[in-house]
Amino acid sequence: MTTADRHGHTLTDTGAEALARYEQALDDLLFFRPEVLDHARAVLADSPRSVMGRILVAYLGVLATEEKDAAAAREAFLRFRSGLDPTRLTPRERGHTAAVTAWLDGDLHGAGRLLGDLSLAFPRDALALFAGHQHDFLTGDAQRLRDRIGGALDAWDEDDPHHGPLLGMYAFGLEESGHYEHAEQVGLAALAQHPDDVWGIHGVVHTYEMRGRFADGIRFLDARTDDWASGTLLTGHNWWHYALYALETGDTSRVLEIYDSALHHDGSAGAAMELLDAAALLWRLYLAEDVQSARWARLADAWESRRDGPYYAFNDAHAVMAYVGAGRIAQAQRLVQDRERWLATAPGVCNRAMTADIGLPVCRALIAYGQQDHDRAADLLLPVRHRLNDFGGSHAQRDAIQRTLVEAALRAGRTDLARTLLSERIQLRPICPYNWSAKARLEERLGDPARAAAARARAAAQAGA
Template identity: 60%
Template sequence: MVTDRYGNPLHECTPETAGHLDRAVEALLHFSPEVEGAVGDALDSGPASPLAQAFGAYLGVLGTEPGDAAAARRRFDGYVAGTDLPALPPRERLHVEAAGAWLAGDLRGASGLLEELSAAYPTDALALAVGHQLDFFTGDAVRLRDRIGGALSAWDTEDPHRGLVLGMYAFGLEESGHYRQAEEAGLAAVEQDPRDVWAIHAVVHTYEMQGRVSEGIGYLDARRAHWTRDNYLDVHNWWHYALYALEAGDTDTALAIYDASLHHEGSAGLAMELLDAAALLWRIRLAGARPTARWEALADAWAARADPPFYAFNDVHAVMSYVGAERFGAAERLIADRRRWLAAGSADVVTNRRMTADIGLPACEALLAHGRGDHTRVVELLWPLRRRLHEFGGSHAQRDALQRTLVDSALGAGRHDLARVLISERTGLRPDSSYNWSARARLADALGDTARAATARDHARTSAAAAAEALRGRPGAGTEAGTDTEPGTGVNPSGGRG
């Protein structure tokens, strides 16, 4: 019987197809673009393989691209129509059912099926990796942690892929607030496999969440050769680097990274990259800068996609871009379209309906209100959601753009009581964050407490200076990126495509 590299049997599979599937899993775990070719080879050589068909379906939805999902669904439906699904072996039947559920929009159903699969077959790396991403897309931090934690003990310590599983566990630990354990697991995973960009990303998240900016910069710099090229996560990790630069008060470096790696003329216009670009520019906007030409280009990129309702998290970042470019009409049209979609829908299994209704639309409306200076409305919309934002996916770091919007509007609306609560919460978690201390200074100014405002600004300068010291001497530092109305001319910090 043909098996995969982990010893799991493969139905309707030749040794050639098994080799392609092993190669595809290896590429997926490393976020390598080679996964597409490997899955294509598996489908070509073994079209009757249920695992190859499920893998192809997973690729169609992992990027949150509606067009890719539609194409994958057409191919997958053709396979299912000619297959006796109940006769499939249990492991592969569950893969096919999970893939079908995700293609039908039932992310939580797919997640549950893969969790059932992993309980019985804990060394199925594909099920763990895809389930892990589903937990991320649905914002389920506990399952993001426990899905991997529950399988980890079944992995032989000598298996070279155990480190990659440990890297996933590190991210789940981080998102559920176990920062020390997350850092330890992530560092150990990278030690085992320096190309584990997801584990690098998990460590970076732990530093971000604790405000350990200098360490985050140093960690990314030390491993730059492994995360800046030949993987799907390079843009996102550059985004993290840019967040560190903003904490250092270095908007020029953040914008140089934006121009080189997040969004430029050569960008593919993929949703995952565009939302990072929007999230960075929005933070810069909240800090008072207006990189207008960048906003215009980014809004054009979102408009060119003309996405149907697919993933509320993407919708929020599209509206962010329209508001940043002051295209309020475009933001209103997207919001109206999603409202019509919800009104026309039935009680189906599409997870995005609940995400859109509960979180996506109020967040979009809050961003539009912020753009128009209606801070009272922003507070009305976001204050009730501030502890529920995870329900529409993403990470704590990504969703912080909305949390900062609420802080800014609480101050702008004169809701000093709410601003004090929000800033106190943030400072308690990240006592060395220059942003948090700057926000505290703004609040003290509004209350007329000049002494406390001066002290807070001193803290902000001290925190920013420590981060700025870590940035000095890095390749690309000090590049003229521009913070006014025109895009900069910064070089790519990675020396190539970001």
């Protein structure tokens, strides 16, 4: 029993009803709808041996960086593979089987290469492109984030219903590669096709963040509230971006309102990506000496209740932020010690290198910062500051760690380092109130009140623009 999707890709052991469910699940995936898992499972309810149905469910098990979900997905997919005759599969299905198996086994980079091979051979395979795009985000590979999609777009007709989501992905890749104006244009073109494309909205939002267009970002999100602000898998993350805008304008009350209503509250699911955004936002306030003890305590409790193992180093760093912010230094140190023990016997999975090379130095630096050992925090972050992308995330997400280095240098009295770091930041992002307020503090330390006043005035002007 085989069928073919609307792009001519054969689906082995997939009936007509299951095919319709698969197409709906794929559409849900591209538009970040919560119903995606239900529709993916419905494929298997109709056709339990559907190869692409099993592959789709397996990808869903790893994309959210949830250790327990990934373990369950691996077990289920291995059981399915044990009874699978690979000679019955199409070349595309064999490629996906290899890619998702590599990912489930912890070989992210191997999975990324295999997904790239799929996109070369089948450039209109939306699942390969989406999974590959998310892989590139999770591994911080900005060029592949851009070119994986850019290399396939020529094969797509503009009137294809999934052309718009591909443009949204491409916009994010362009932004992470520094092509901000082009990224905005491509993102807006995606939204012209599908106003509710929340990943396209996300791509445009990033361009405003990186160019310091905070007021434009707020207006953009306000004008599209009905398209992104509730009911999607990306709702919380886009609210996080809104909060970053508000933070730059100095509206801390709005930041906390967003935090309490959209990022972390009593009804929060406790998903890793949700807690990650919450920690990254509170950490920015922590660096500004804005104490949020009660919020930190609740967030640290949420991280602790997850009992995560060494699955994704980027998550570990944000758990440590929460523990340090809550004053639970011993808990943060225990996480570091657990990862150190794991490294001694860890298999050669990608997270091993992420943890050893980037994750642990960052976690140790965050702990040192919390202990007010700012010299040590700076010393730990300096060697990895140009390699932070190696453990995933976006420029906007990783900026919390870059700011920690700036603050550590300022508080340690390392004025030469602080001057260099702030010069780099200001040349790259001249419109950023944080950069100028930090510059003002540096000039005060250097004994130049006139330059400090000028920097402070510039920060205030940008915040109120």
